[in-house]
Amino acid sequence: MSASGVARPRAGRGRALIAAERMNGFIDGLFRTQAALVYAFLYLPIVVVVVFAFNANRLATIWTGFTTDWFGIALNDAVVTKSLGNSAIIAFTNAILATTFGTMAALGLQRVGKRTRQGYDVLTYISIIVPEIVIALATLVFFASTFDVVNPVLAGLTGGGKGAFKLGFGQFTIIAAHVLFNTSLVLLLVRARLSGMDRTLVEASQDLFATPWRTFRQITFPQLLPAIVAGFLLSFTFSFDDYVITSFVTGPGSTTLPIYIFGQVKRGVSPETNAVATMVLAFTVGMLLIGQAVLAWQGRRSGSRNGSMANIVTER
Amino acid sequence: MATALTPTPARTGGGRAKSALLTGALLLPASIWYLFLLVLPMGFVVAFSFGEKARNGGYTPAFTLDNYGQVMKGADPFLESLKLATAGTFLTLLVALPLAYFLATRAGSRKGLFVLLLVIPFWTSFLIRTYSWLIVLGRGNLGGFIGGLLGDPNFRLLGTPGAILLGLVYGYLPLMIFPLYVTLERMDRSLIEASKDLGAGRWATFRQITLPIALPGLVTGSILVFIPMMGEYVIPQILGYGRTFLIGNALVLDFLEARNWPLGSAKAVVLIATMLITISVYVWFVNRGRQARGVGVLGARPP
Known part of the structure; x- marks a missing residue:
């Protein structure tokens, strides 16, 4: 297909495979990181509300101590x-x-x-x-x-x-x-x-x-x-x-x-x-x-x- | 009663009448609700939009197009809402697409758990999840922190269009992820392998295989997200402090404070028309793109 693909020497195939594997792992890591961030984003406000319900401070936005x-x-x-x-x-x-x-x-x-x-x-x-x-x-x-x-x-x-x-x-x-x-x-x-x-x-x-x-x-x-x-x-x-x-x-x-x-x-x-x-x-x-x-x-x-x-x- | 209990009652004449009666009875409550809480109220709004404001507020019968003229002159809240909803839809898509792809193809055996974890926020109170950002973005927390980084003590996140945008993306993200996930999950994975075997790179495979397959979900998700964003009222009120003047504020102002029902009605009609037009254009655009790409994929295939 592409010119570079054709020009690549046969001996480089193994190394290319390893590189592809590594690339795959890298992309998988990217996906996982993104997913983790999205879940953190989705749950952050929920966690915050719950945590700040136990806040001793009358001003809800600043944490001072624990109370029920x-x-x-x-x-x-x-x-x-x-x-x-x-x-x-x-x-x-x-x-x-x-x-x-x-x-x-x-x-x-x-x-x-x-x-x-x-x-x-x-x-x-x-x-x-x-x-x-x-x-x-x-x-x-x-x-x-x-x-x-x-x-x-x-x-x-x-x-x-x-x-x-x-x-x-x-x-x-x-x-x-x-x-x-x-x-x-x-x-x-x-x-x-x-x-x-x-x-x-x-x-x-x-x-x-x-x-x-x-x-x-x-x-x-x-x-x-x-x-x-x-x-x-x-x-x-x-x-x-x-x-x-x-x-x-x-x-x-x-x-x-x-x-x-x-x-x-x-x-x-x-x-x-x-x-x-x-x-x-x-x-x-x-x-x-x-x-x-x-x-x-x-x-x-x-x-x-x-x-x-x-x-x-x-x-x- | 006896005829209704015999097998295949629809064959007999009395049975058919009973069957029609049953159909009518099944549809009756929903029909009453659609008539009195949808058709008539919306009909009133359309009728009001051609009327005049009564002297002490409300509506007086008349036929005039003045209200629409006024709406066109003061189109700012429409444009503002359209801008925010478009940006919000685009950002939501940007966040949702990789996640949906990850869930559908790479999440493995824990997929069910991951999806359930998406359903929980979707299921919990929208209002609570929205107001929580007041704490997160407040001066005591993130707002103050960013202000400190910028060295600007007057820096605020809350009360800005940016805060509204964040609230929109946050609030409607699951609605974008679900349809994308469903379409991607049904994708035939061998197509991707075939594409790779034929020497296509990652980007080419994504553009020519994954994206066209995800397109129906993408369109559904965008529409599901865009519509409520356009008419959103709670998020701009809470996170925007009501300072950004959007179409929701304009409607409430006209109906409740100025008590100018005809002008408010005209705005409501224009809002619905804007939404319908935007969605139709979007669907048309995507379909056209899909056809063009479909030809492209076939054409690129080696003989």
């Missing part, structure tokens, strides 16, 4: 516990609804024509690609406009006055807004799983005169379970962690943990915030590992090798 006091202070802080409770209720309700709706829709879309399916595809992708901030503001103005119209009517029906039923911003609007994005997410995960599913089992089940419900319960559902579990956990985490949408459609009294943390951080990081963050991190990582264990267990039971959380997330 901040955890006690955080857990006795009524604002923290209230927002933690709100976040948990919202995330859990959202995850239940989104997982149910998303799975139902994925199953339903198998039974419709191409046109309808494509229509849903467009909506699903739009709900995922439109920037969060746009969805948040659009939902806000839509709700506000609707409430402006509906509330006087409701007031008229219920006789007005102080006890009148009124629609307003709060947990309900937050959950409603979160469910949109997460339904799309679950829908995509479950559909990916459905399309890779072994149809012959379903057909065999039907041939053996199983009812559609029984086929679903014993064949389809177990195969979908990894995607459903992953969808549930992802929905819970996304909702639990969401700041942008929540902050725009929230109402009085429904402060969530991210809203609390954001507000604190804008005034300067405190060790108490770090303690709250550390507990949140421990909780989410714990949930991820539990999910992983459930999927591994399920995978062993059903003999499928695709049962890891990492596989579900990286699967397309």
